[in-house]
Amino acid sequence: MLAIIWHSRTGASMALAEAAALGAQGYGKLIQAEVAGAEDLLAAAGYLFVCPENLGTMSGMMKEMFDRCYYPLLGRVEGRAYATIIATGSDGHGAQAQVDRIVTGWRLRRVAEPLIVNTAAQTPEAILAPKVLLPDVLRKAEEMGEALATGLEQGIF
Numbered sequence: 001m002l003a004i005i006w007h008s009r010t011g012a013s014m015a016l017a018e019a020a021a022l023g024a025q026g027y028g029k030l031i032q033a034e035v036a037g038a039e040d041l042l043a044a045a046g047y048l049f050v051c052p053e054n055l056g057t058m059s060g061m062m063k064e065m066f067d068r069c070y071y072p073l074l075g076r077v078e079g080r081a082y083a084t085i086i087a088t089g090s091d092g093h094g095a096q097a098q099v100d101r102i103v104t105g106w107r108l109r110r111v112a113e114p115l116i117v118n119t120a121a122q123t124p125e126a127i128l129a130p131k132v133l134l135p136d137v138l139r140k141a142e143e144m145g146e147a148l149a150t151g152l153e154q155g156i157f
Contacts, residue, residue: 001027001029002045004017004030004047005062007033007059015133015138016085016117016137019142022142023142025146033051033059034064037069046080047080048148049084050086051095053096077106079109080108080109081152082108083112083115083148087119088118089119117133
């Protein structure tokens with residue numbers, strides 16, 4: 001099972017996570033970051049972390065999930081596959097670097113290039129507004145979910 005751990009404030013990351021789950025065709029399980037626990041991650045063969053970048057970092061709720069699960073999983077998930085999707089208004093690389101640094105401690109293995117979705121939201125109003133993503137962007141998330149699920153099911157990852 002591919003655990004799709006996600007957090008969203010304005011809908012972009014939620015839409016991306018849902019698209020990835022659609023692509024995973026029943027092999028992916030959507031789990032909100034605020035309720036994800038160590039047992040959820042232990043039950044998964046691989047992970048897709050989907051979150052917004054807020055003020056140059058991953059969202060606080062995603063960070064809190066890592067804080068809760070980090071030590072219970074330490075030494076128990078080495079070698080498992082992971083990938084990331086970051087929704088951002090400008091860059092996304094700060095959040096991406098944080099996730100990569102944390103999962104290095106778990107010894108996870110990146111199996112897909114990061115998908116960074118830039119909404120170009122730069123004003124307070126645009127940043128806080130609900131997001132609607134274009135179909136081609138959602139298709140990229142769907143393709144990532146499909147590729148991860150297929151790789152896990154076939155034992156490639």
